[in-house]
Amino acid sequence: xxxxxxxxxxxxxxxxxxxxxxxxxxxxxxxxxxxxxxxxxxxxxxxxxxxxxxxxxxxxxxxxxxxxxxxxxxxxxxxxxxxxxxxxxxxxxxxxxxxxxxxxxxxxxxxxxxxxxxxxxxxxxxxxxxxxxxxxxxxxxxxxxxxxxxxxxxxxxxxxxxxxxxxxxxxxxxxxxxxxxxxxxxxxxxxxxxxxxxxxxxxxxxxxxxxxxxxxxxxxxxxxxxxxxxxxxxxxxx
Amino acid sequence: xxxxxxxxxxxxxxxxxxxxxxxxxxxxxxxxxxxxxxxxxxxxxxxxxxxxxxxxxxxxxxxxxxxxxxxxxxxxxxxxxxxxxxxxxxxxxxxxxxxxxxxxxxxxxxxxxxxxxxxxxxxxxxxxxxxxxxxxxxxxxxxxxxxxxxxxxxxxxxxxxxxxxxxxxxxxxxxxxxxxxxxxxxxxxxxxxxxxxxxxxxxxxxxxxxxxxxxxxxxxxxxxxxxxxxxxxxxxxxxxxxxxxxxxxxxxxxxxxxxxxxxxxxxxxxxxxxxxxxxxxxxxxxxxxxxxxxxxxxxxxxxxxxxxxxxxxxxxxxxxxxxxxxxxxxxxxxxxxxxxxxxxxxxxxxxxxxxxxxxxxxxxxxxxxxxxxxxxxxxxxxxxxxxxxxxxxxxxxxxxxxxxxxxxxxxxxxxxxxxxxxxxxxxxxxxxxxxxxxxxxxxxxxxxxxxxxxxxxxxxxxxxxxxxxxxxxxxxxxxxxxxxxxxxxxxxxxxxxxxxxxxxxxxxxxxxxxxxxxxxxxxxxxxxxxxxxxxxxxxxxxxxxxxxxxxxxxxxxxxxxxxxxxxxxxxxxxxxxxxxxxxxxxxx
Numbered sequence: 043x044x045x046x047x048x049x050x051x052x053x054x055x056x057x058x059x060x061x062x063x064x065x066x067x068x069x070x071x072x073x074x075x076x077x078x079x080x081x082x083x084x085x086x087x088x089x090x091x092x093x094x095x096x097x098x099x100x101x102x103x104x105x106x107x108x109x110x111x112x113x114x115x116x117x118x119x120x121x122x123x124x125x126x127x128x129x130x131x132x133x134x135x136x137x138x139x140x141x142x143x144x145x146x147x148x149x150x151x152x153x154x155x156x157x158x159x160x161x162x163x164x165x166x167x168x169x170x171x172x173x174x175x176x177x178x179x180x181x182x183x184x185x186x187x188x189x190x191x192x193x194x195x196x197x198x199x200x201x202x203x204x205x206x207x208x209x210x211x212x213x214x215x216x217x218x219x220x221x222x223x224x225x226x227x228x229x230x231x232x233x234x235x236x237x238x239x240x241x242x243x244x245x246x247x248x249x250x251x252x253x254x255x256x257x258x259x260x261x262x263x264x265x266x267x268x269x270x271x272x273x274x275x276x277x278x279x280x
Numbered sequence: 281x282x283x284x285x286x287x288x289x290x291x292x293x294x295x296x297x298x299x300x301x302x303x304x305x306x307x308x309x310x311x312x313x314x315x316x317x318x319x320x321x322x323x324x325x326x327x328x329x330x331x332x333x334x335x336x337x338x339x340x341x342x343x344x345x346x347x348x349x350x351x352x353x354x355x356x357x358x359x360x361x362x363x364x365x366x367x368x369x370x371x372x373x374x375x376x377x378x379x380x381x382x383x384x385x386x387x388x389x390x391x392x393x394x395x396x397x398x399x400x401x402x403x404x405x406x407x408x409x410x411x412x413x414x415x416x417x418x419x420x421x422x423x424x425x426x427x428x429x430x431x432x433x434x435x436x437x438x439x440x441x442x443x444x445x446x447x448x449x450x451x452x453x454x455x456x457x458x459x460x461x462x463x464x465x466x467x468x469x470x471x472x473x474x475x476x477x478x479x480x481x482x483x484x485x486x487x488x489x490x491x492x493x494x495x496x497x498x499x500x501x502x503x504x505x506x507x508x509x510x511x512x513x514x515x516x517x518x519x520x521x522x523x524x525x526x527x528x529x530x531x532x533x534x535x536x537x538x539x540x541x542x543x544x545x546x547x548x549x550x551x552x553x554x555x556x557x558x559x560x561x562x563x564x565x566x567x568x569x570x571x572x573x574x575x576x577x578x579x580x581x582x583x584x585x586x587x588x589x590x591x592x593x594x595x596x597x598x599x600x601x602x603x604x605x606x607x608x609x610x611x612x613x614x615x616x617x618x619x620x621x622x623x624x625x626x627x628x629x630x631x632x633x634x635x636x637x638x639x640x641x642x643x644x645x646x647x648x649x650x651x652x653x654x655x656x657x658x659x660x661x662x663x664x665x666x667x668x669x670x671x672x673x674x675x676x677x678x679x680x681x682x683x684x685x686x687x688x689x690x691x692x693x694x695x696x697x698x699x700x701x702x703x704x705x706x707x708x709x710x711x712x713x714x715x716x717x718x719x720x721x722x723x724x725x726x727x728x729x730x731x732x733x734x735x736x737x738x739x740x741x742x743x744x745x746x747x748x749x750x751x752x753x754x755x756x757x758x759x760x761x762x763x764x765x766x767x768x769x770x771x772x773x774x775x776x777x778x779x780x781x782x783x784x785x786x787x788x789x790x791x792x793x794x795x796x797x798x799x800x801x802x803x804x805x806x807x808x809x810x811x812x813x814x815x816x817x818x819x820x821x822x823x824x825x826x827x828x829x830x831x832x833x834x835x836x837x838x839x840x841x842x843x844x845x846x847x848x849x850x851x852x853x854x855x856x857x858x859x860x861x862x863x864x865x866x867x868x
Contacts, residue, residue: 109670132322135818138665138825141322155801156324157794157824159594162803168813201518205527209515 081194081213085238088246089188093179097122097273100129100177102266107134108259113228114171115139124148126277127174135169146175147279154280161280170228170256177266182224184249184266190221191236202239203247204269210239210247217251226264230257245271287408290466294360294401295424297459301367301394302428304452305336307436308387309660309679310672311445318445319380323665324825327591327788328380333657334585335384337780339370339391341773342578345627348399348769349569354561356407357467359400361460362562367393368456375449376505378529390452398425399769430683433660437676490556493545500538504529573627576616581780583609588784593791628770632763633755637702640850641755642774644706647843648751649778651713652744654786654836655682659720659737662829666822667728681734682741689745702750702757703851709746710844716740717837721830725822747843754847754854782839790831 079087102117112135119129126147133140143154145161151173153164166173176182197212217236223229231254239248250265308315316322316329351359370389377383401421439448503511507529512518520534529535549555550563587605591597598606620626633639659682663675689709696705719736727733752768759767801820808814 135821138669138822139317139323140821140825141324155804155821156322157821157827158801159795162805163812164804165812168811199515200513201515201521202513205523206512206518206521 081196081215084196084211084240084244085188085191085194085213085215087244088238088240089185091244091271092183092185092188092246092268095123095271095273097270097275098178098268099270099273100266100268102177102264104262104264106262108256108262111256111259112170113256114169114226117171117174117177119144119174120273120275120277121175121178122273122275122277123179124277125175125179127177128275128277129174131171131174133169133171144174145277145280146173147277149173149175150279151175152280167227172226177225178268184225184268185246186224187217187221187236187249187251188238188246191215191217191238197237200239203241208241208247210241213238213240217253219253222251222253222255226255228256230254230259231261286466286469290357290463291401291404291408293459293463293466294356294397294404295421297360297364297456297463298397298401298421299424299428299431300452300455300459301390301397302425303432303435304390304394305333305340306429306432306656307448307452308332308336308445309433309657310436310664310676311440311448312657312661313664314440314445315383319377319383321380324828326661326828327593327784327791328589330784330787331380331384331585331589332387333653333783334780335387336391336394337776337783338578338581338585339388339393340395341391341581341776341780342574343392343395344399344769344773345577346566346569346571346574347396348403350562350565351400351403353565353568356400356404357463359396360404361464361467363393363396363400364456364460364463365393366396368453368460369393371449371452371456373505375446375453376502378505378507382505386449393456430680430686433656433676433679433683437672440672485554487548487552487554487556490545490548490552493541493548494556497538497541497545500534500541504532504535504538570623570625570627573616573619573623576612576619580609580612580616581777583607583612584781585784588788591788591792593788594795597788597792628766629763632759633767633770635758635853637754637758637851637854638767640846641751641758641771643850644747644751644754644843644847645771645774646778646781647839647846648710648744648747649775649780650782650786651710651717651836651839651843652775653779653783654832654839655713655717655740655744657783658829658832658836662720662723662826663728665825665829666723666725678728678733678737681737685738685741686745689742690748691745692742693746694749696746697750697753701851702754702854703848705750706747706754706847706851707844709743709750710840710847712743712746713740714743714837714840714844716743717833717840721833721837723826723830723833725819725826743840747847750851751847754851757854778839782836786832786835786839787828790835791828794827794831 097120100117100119100121102114104115107113107115113133115132115134117129117131119127121127124147126145128145129143131142131144131153133142140156142156145152151164151166152161154161172182177184179185192215194213194215197214199209199211202208202210215236215238217234219229219232219234222231222234234251234253237250238246241247246268248265248267250263252261252263254261255264256262312329312332313323315332316326321328347359347363367390370386370391370393372386373389374383374386377386405421436448439451507521512521520537521529521532523529523531524533524536525531530539546559549557549559583605587598587602587609590599590602590605592599620628633642656679660675660679663678664672668674668678693705693709716736716739720740723733723736751771755767755771756764801824804812804814804817807817807820
């Protein structure tokens with residue numbers, strides 16, 4: 043459709059703009075080093091990168107929780123290797139979504155509940171939510187899912203990441219429920235379909251998991267993006 | 281089809297369009313929580329989402345004075361067509377919106393279109409019927425509009441039960457375009473009826489270059505909004521989404537193409553011999569119809585909207601930024617008033633509303649509007665946050681209990697207006713509404729499941745209905761015949777301005793009051809005995825969640841009482857008992 047449009051444009055000044063715009067970006071050639079690694083090795087490398095970074099921006103989102111589920115709708119913020127988290131959690135309780143500023147550090151999750159002005163410490167498991175500080179590394183982190191993924195297969199290269207500037211390689215596989223339960227405590231499914239998008243530098247940029255995350259509910263999707271590797275931030279309890 | 285028959289069909293079509301646009305003011309009230317979620321605004325921060333409603337009202341109000349005059353200058357049918365096209369464009373932008381700004385821009389355009397329909401349709405009535413026979417068709421247009429506002433929330437609820445909120449606006453888009461096409465076909469077949477000025481060139485060959493530029497603008501712009509993942513992920517074509525600088529959506533190759541073709545389209549329309557849109561002509565008419573006045577009014581009102589929308593009620597009512605918006609709004613208001621005074625053809629003719637009941641009715645309408653919007657927004661919102669979290673239809677039916685009482689009250693009010701002083705009728709209505717609101721402010725988490733909730737709902741709706749006719753009667757009785765149309769229009773504008781300010785101010789001030797007076801919820805560990813979640817604590821959270829709505833209801837009660845007091849004080853000299861019932865019942 044686009045090619046068709048640009049041919050039509052050939053008469054107008056807009057064609058010049060489009061042409062300029064396209065050439066300015068150049069065509070990225072993706073003869074990457076990853077070709078020599080097996081998919082498993084790429085995932086292992088991505089885990090190392092994830093584990094070793096000083097901090098990053100994480101965004102856990104879902105297009106929607108199944109009806110009637112009490113759980114976590116999103117978590118966005120900065121996670122450091124302290125481990126600590128500073129950001130917002132959206133929790134769905136009895137049909138209402140509560141957005142809660144959270145600072146988690148030293149195994150204590152401090153939350154500012156809606157329509158209150160102070161902070162209080164919360165046991166996230168009471169809310170079917172993970173401790174957000176542990177979402178990336180360690181026992182309860184997403185990085186642990188990478189080596190646990192089976193039947194890994196390399197897929198297409200796609201464009202994505204921050205500002206759509208990066209060329210990412212997709213890897214698909216499946217994650218056993220036992221591994222997922224460490225990250226999302228409410229997990230109820232046996233296996234989860236996983237899709238990873240990994241940059242040329244071996245950074246895991248996006249991970250998508252499809253499966254049953256909450257007991258007695260339907261399949262749903264969680265997408266996690268990891269950006270700004272190497273972020274330095276001092277997070278202290280409020 | 282005879283010519284008279286055709287013009288009647290034309291009027292019928294225009295009325296349907298008016299009903300549809302009226303429905304749109306309220307169509308979002310049920311979708312509001314979903315729309316807020318889509319752009320990441322938590323339900324407890326309603327003040328930030330208020331522009332979704334007030335943006336529409338702003339477009340509606342700011343354009344009303346302008347378009348009534350343009351309809352005189354350019355003919356009714358072209359204005360109706362243009363209004364429908366702008367409405368459709370606004371619906372498209374809203375349907376594809378990806379953040380708060382785009383939603384509000386879309387809603388504003390919808391409002392501009394919707395606002396343009398009303399005066400043009402009323403003018404059509406004036407063209408088609410001699411003065412003494414206008415009562416009934418005018419009444420029908422008004423009634424159709426009120427029906428629209430009752431049907432609006434229901435329509436929204438029905439769509440939401442099968443699709444998401446974007447579907448509502450896609451349907452709006454389709455209906456807007458279909459109505460525009462039907463109107464145009466009909467107008468071409470009946471050239472003598474309300475002949476569109478300067479539309480003779482329409483039958484000639486259309487402007488191909490302009491059309492191409494328009495298609496390109498829509499295609500590129502649509503892609504910037506939607507960002508289809510297949511295209512974005514494509515290694516080559518995905519590059520058109522990479523920003524040149526920063527990380528916005530518009531400073532990308534695709535965004536620049538969209539903007540450039542849009543600019544070229546505008547230039548083409550301004551210079552072509554037979555442009556798709558006669559921009560020069562519209563521009564001339566707009567300037568003649570007092571564009572500066574309309575712009576100043578729009579700036580003044582949007583300043584108020586922004587001031588409240590940027591507030592952080594946890595800290596204060598107005599942020600520093602908000603104070604600047606307010607200052608800008610004040611400057612624009614002063615300039616607007618000055619402009620009106622110096623203008624050769626001011627929006628409000630000098631002396632038109634000099635008598636106390638005349639300007640008094642505008643003041644009363646303002647507070648009626650402020651209170652009414654609280655009911656229209658917060659009743660369904662309350663229903664959704666308490667007993668019907670998953671059923672928009674049930675939540676809509678709660679509002680319907682309020683809305684059905686409204687026309688009943690209106691008829692009773694119209695009857696009473698001829699026997700009892702209008703100030704008293706208005707005051708009784710607004711006091712009833714205030715009592716209804718006070719009762720609503722005591723609603724708990726389960727009240728809506730009980731029959732008693734209906735009492736406050738019906739009482740509130742009846743009270744508002746009761747006050748409609750006497751306010752109109754007061755303004756009609758105290759203005760000269762030749763400005764009656766304008767005066768009643770001003771009452772409507774005043775009510776909508778009240779709604780616009782009300783929805784913004786009440787939510788923000790309500791929340792602020794909540795934060796200053798409410799003692800914090802105790803820590804979860806204290807409530808739950810060591811654990812951090814238990815049923816008691818969830819209940820506390822939910823109760824805190826509805827506290828904002830409860831304070832809004834209280835604020836609305838206050839507005840209703842102010843309206844009652846003003847009506848008693850200012851309507852004393854209005855002599856209304858010999859007005860015709862049909863005139864008095866003109867709601868808009």
